[in-house]
Amino acid sequence: METYSYSKVSCFEICPYQYKLKYIDKVKVEIPATIESFLGDIVHRTLEKLYKDKKFSRAISKATLLKFYRDTWEKEYSNDILIVKKDLKAENYKKMGMKFIKDYYNRMKPFDQLTILGLETTDRMTLPDGNQWHVRIDKLACDDKGNYYVCDYKTNSRMKRKEEADSDRQLAMYSVWVKDKFRDIKSIKLIWHMLAFNKDVVSERTDEQLKKLQEDIMQLIKKIQKAKEKNNFPTNVTGLCNYCLYKSLCPSFKHSDEIKNLTKKEFKEEEGVRFVDRYSEIKNKLKELEEKQKELRNNLIEFSKQKGVDVVYGSNMKCSVKEFDRIAIPEEDKEKFIQLIKDKGIYEDCSVICYPKINTKILKGEIDEEVKNKCEIVKDYRLSLSKKKEVGDK
Numbered sequence: 270m271e272t273y274s275y276s277k278v279s280c281f282e283i284c285p286y287q288y289k290l291k292y293i294d295k296v297k298v299e300i301p302a303t304i305e306s307f308l309g310d311i312v313h314r315t316l317e318k319l320y321k322d323k324k325f326s327r328a329i330s331k332a333t334l335l336k337f338y339r340d341t342w343e344k345e346y347s348n349d350i351l352i353v354k355k356d357l358k359a360e361n362y363k364k365m366g367m368k369f370i371k372d373y374y375n376r377m378k379p380f381d382q383l384t385i386l387g388l389e390t391t392d393r394m395t396l397p398d399g400n401q402w403h404v405r406i407d408k409l410a411c412d413d414k415g416n417y418y419v420c421d422y423k424t425n426s427r428m429k430r431k432e433e434a435d436s437d438r439q440l441a442m443y444s445v446w447v448k449d450k451f452r453d454i455k456s457i458k459l460i461w462h463m464l465a466f467n468k469d470v471v472s473e474r475t476d477e478q479l480k481k482l483q484e485d486i487m488q489l490i491k492k493i494q495k496a497k498e499k500n501n502f503p504t505n506v507t508g509l510c511n512y513c514l515y516k517s518l519c520p521s522f523k524h525s526d527e528i529k530n531l532t533k534k535e536f537k538e539e540e541g542v543r544f545v546d547r548y549s550e551i552k553n554k555l556k557e558l559e560e561k562q563k564e565l566r567n568n569l570i571e572f573s574k575q576k577g578v579d580v581v582y583g584s585n586m587k588c589s590v591k592e593f594d595r596i597a598i599p600e601e602d603k604e605k606f607i608q609l610i611k612d613k614g615i616y617e618d619c620s621v622i623c624y625p626k627i628n629t630k631i632l633k634g635e636i637d638e639e640v641k642n643k644c645e646i647v648k649d650y651r652l653s654l655s656k657k658k659e660v661g662d663k
Contacts, residue, residue: 270399270400270401271400271401272393272400272401272402272403273400273401273402273403273486273490273493274402274403274405275403275438275439275442277292277403278486278489278490278493280292281489281492281493281496282489283505283507283509284504284505284507284509284510284513285496285501285502285503285504285505286502286503286504286505286515286519286520287513287515287519288493288496288502289496289502290515290518291515293497293502296515296518298514298515300514301349301351302349302350302351303350303351303352303353304350304351304352304353304359304362305362305424307345307346307350307362308362308363308365308366308424309422309424311338311341311342311345311366312338312366312369312370312422312424312464313389313407313422314341315334315337315338315341315370316370316373316407316408316422317388317389317407318334318337319334319374319380320380320385320388320408321388323380323381323385324385329380331370331371331374331375334370334374335367335370335371338366338367338370339363339367342363342366346359346363355645365465366424369424369464369465372464372467373462373464373467376467382412383410383411383412383418384410384411384412384413385408385409385410386409386410386411386417387406387408387409388407388408388409389405389406389407390404390405390406390409391403391404391405392404392446394445394446394449396483396486396487396490397483397487398487398490400487400490402442402445402446402486404442404443404446405443406419406420406421406440406443407420407421407422408420408421408422409447411451414455415453415454415455415456416455416456416457416458417444417447417451417454417456417457417458418457418458418460419440419443419444419447419457419458419459419460420460420461420462421439421440421460421461421462422462422464423461423462423463423464423465424464424465425463425465426465428463428465428466428468428470429461429463429470430470431470431472433470434459434461434470434471434472435472437459437472438482438486440459440460440461440472441459441472441474441478441479441482442482442483442486443459444457444459444474444479445479445482445483448479456473457473457474458471458472458473459471459472459473459474460472504519504520504521506521510522569581569588569590570590573590578590579591579592627644631644631646632646
């Protein structure tokens with residue numbers, strides 16, 4: 270028999286091939302530490318310290334707890350931790366974590382409402398089919414009335430809905446272990462401490478729901494075991510593939526990634542001459558074609574007027590010629606016209622941003638710093654052709 274966990278079976282559900290690489294082949298990949306996971310880990314350890322200190326009757330001041338959080342952050346933070354949101358810095362996340370701790374401390378003090386039975390548990394329970402299930406509870410507690418509390422700290426930036434909590438399997442499976450371990454239970458409450466919102470989401474399960482949940486889990490385990498027997502772990506391509514650490518090893522993406530990672534071609538010195546000549550040739554042809562297009566456009570318009578038709582047919586294509594009205598503002602009256610629509614209060618609705626002008630002002634430092642900080646400066650290229658002067662030419 271084997272040991273399974275919430276993350277293990279969820280991985281199989283998302284993608285059997287990912288499960289194979291991670292849990293069977295045990296392929297090692299470099300996992301980039303994200304600022305969110307770093308923050309969550311330190312917050313969990315800080316709250317674990319709070320209850321451990323309480324257990325040993327140590328003073329639990331908010332200042333001491335925040336110092337532990339700051340010291341741990343400073344000691345373990347490194348610049349290679351990934352921050353995806355470019356408008357935020359590590360300090361923003363650090364302050365956010367401090368707020369989580371402060372809010373939780375203020376709401377829960379003096380921390381004697383419940384008896385703490387376990388912190389960051391590492392237990393296992395035996396399922397009816399004989400397999401083991403890993404039980405890792407952030408905080409397990411009870412009161413003196415037979416009510417038990419299976420608690421999970423969430424540092425998510427999105428509030429979990431009650432419907433999500435009621436359908437979640439992780440804490441519900443842990444409650445099966447709690448029911449088996451403690452005999453005086455009157456109720457088990459599954460609690461998500463949503464630290465970013467200083468609120469809790471509470472859910473409960475009936476005996477029938479827990480029985481059905483175990484049956485579903487065991488059916489899923491059977492699928493995993495059957496896949497092992499047949500060595501059949503198909504890929505499952507979804508939007509989640511973009512976040513998969515094993516994407517470069519996946520048959521569905523391996524070739525695509527190999528093409529992307531091909532070494533850039535190194536050009537020979539003489540190829541530059543050919544590139545410039547060809548570029549110049551095509552540019553001249555485009556200019557000629559544009560002039561031809563204008564000439565043919567004018568001819569088609571004149572033809573439709575003379576023949577009194579609005580569709581002109583060719584061998585395989587047809588061309589519709591529709592007349593419409595458009596506004597033409599005389600160049601000499603342009604400034605007066607713009608002032609007029611400003612006076613009438615419709616300028617904002619009719620104007621567009623002039624990107625070339627904004628680009629020039631930002632690069633020359635002629636624009637407000639706040640506006641500049643909202644833009645990202647990227648590399649681009651401008652190509653221009655001119656006659657090559659030979660040595661001695663004037």
